[in-house]
Amino acid sequence: MNIFDQIQLYVTDIIVVAMIALGVSLALGILIALFYMRIKREQGFTHDFPWTLVIIPPVVSMLIIMLSTNLAGGIAVGGLFALTRFRTQQKETEDIAFILLTVVIGVINGTGYIAYSVVFTLIMMATLFVMYLVKFGQTSDRHMVLKIIVPESLNFENLFDDLLKESCLSYQVNRVRTTDFGTMFELTFFIVLKKAVVQKMLIDKIRERNGNLTVSLTVQRFNSD
Numbered sequence: 001m002n003i004f005d006q007i008q009l010y011v012t013d014i015i016v017v018a019m020i021a022l023g024v025s026l027a028l029g030i031l032i033a034l035f036y037m038r039i040k041r042e043q044g045f046t047h048d049f050p051w052t053l054v055i056i057p058p059v060v061s062m063l064i065i066m067l068s069t070n071l072a073g074g075i076a077v078g079g080l081f082a083l084t085r086f087r088t089q090q091k092e093t094e095d096i097a098f099i100l101l102t103v104v105i106g107v108i109n110g111t112g113y114i115a116y117s118v119v120f121t122l123i124m125m126a127t128l129f130v131m132y133l134v135k136f137g138q139t140s141d142r143h144m145v146l147k148i149i150v151p152e153s154l155n156f157e158n159l160f161d162d163l164l165k166e167s168c169l170s171y172q173v174n175r176v177r178t179t180d181f182g183t184m185f186e187l188t189f190f191i192v193l194k195k196a197v198v199q200k201m202l203i204d205k206i207r208e209r210n211g212n213l214t215v216s217l218t219v220q221r222f223n224s225d
Contacts, residue, residue, distance in 0.1 A: 020114065025060075025105065025106055033053040034050075035125050035129070036049070140192075145219075146191050147188050148189075151211055152184060160209065167193060169194055184213070203217065
């Protein structure tokens with residue numbers, strides 16, 4: 001076999017391996033994205049995040065394949081990732097876990113362990129689905145974040161304690177900060193509401209004391225802070 005035949009055989013093998021890895025990675029990425037949309041259907045999600053889950057596995061797979069025989073290139077790419085700052089901030093650590101899952105799938109496929117990547121994906125999906133069904137780690141909707149805006153001139157110390165004791169199983173001050181250039185204070189409480197409490201009535205009572213300024217109640221797991 002002459003040198004040209006050897007080159008042709010080498011190139012053909014690389015193309016076949018790359019196509020298999022890309023196809024499996026893409027299929028698993030789509031599967032993970034569909035799974036993510038299913039378990040996030042009630043909470044909602046940004047429309048571009050499933051796209052990210054689909055794209056990451058084939059991109060990582062191709063990167064691993066291209067650098068599998070080039071140590072210097074691999075070190076250079078590793079340094080590039082280390083210097084890269086990802087400016088997109090995910091609101092939930094669960095989303096970051098899904099990104100890491102797709103990256104690992106891409107790495108496994110890129111190194112040629114196609115069957116392992118499929119088994120790994122199915123095991124992780126089964127685990128996450130069971131956790132979703134049993135609502136593992138999920139707090140009750142009565143665990144809420146209460147934010148109250150008060151004017152600078154108002155003494156807010158213990159101002160709402162009697163209302164919170166009446167309406168909550170427990171409460172604690174989480175943060176006090178100034179807002180609107182120091183003309184207002186924002187009080188943040190972590191509270192656990194009693195079952196019989198009507199949220200509107202609690203908000204109305206608080207507004208009577210804070211000068212009818214903004215009051216917000218948010219379920220803790222949906223709080224963006």
